[in-house]
Amino acid sequence: MLKRLAHVTLYVHDCEDALRFYTEKLGFEKRMDSRMDDGSRWLTVGLPGQELEIVLHDPTHWHREEVAQEMLRQVGKNPMWVWHTDDFWSTYETLRQRGVEFVSEPNEVMYGIEVIFKDLYGNRFLLLQQVFL
Structure with a gap:
């Protein structure tokens, strides 16, 4: 199993x-x-x-x-992964200062705060601070 x-x-x-x-x-x-x-x-x-x-x-x-x-040929075409954080704004700012490229602005949604970023090959990842409803 x-x-x-x-x-x-x-x-x-x-x-x-x-x-x-x-x-x-x-x-x-x-x-x-x-x-x-x-x-x-x-x-x-x-x-x-x-x-x-x-x-x-x-x-x-x-x-x-x-x-x-x-x-x-598959480099940069990975399905999006979701990374959780307990402190969205601090994590977002740290990554931004380190030069991580964000492809969206932070967005408050009903389940938390999220933003999409890319790695050096273009793979997309979601940074999420989840709130429980």
Whole structure:
């Protein structure tokens, strides 16, 4: 039976650029960083205190050329993820000051406050402070 979600994968063009974005701009921590002899790299990040890890995956060395190219065409096209915060305005301002690009203005809705931002490849994420009705 399924137990838990352990990893989600984001396809990236450059692991170092992605690592810097997720750690320096969004505050993630590097969890695993293993380099293989063939040039492939297992690189994961996660939020402090959260078990889920995001795999920053450059498929170039992991897969056959045609498979890797298909995966690279998916860079920046990930479905939107929702990140919760307990202090919307402080989190929003911190991310803004770190240079995170927002694609909408903060919006108060019936379930909380939200704003959409992008990573360095164009993947969109929703920052949400949820209020319980």
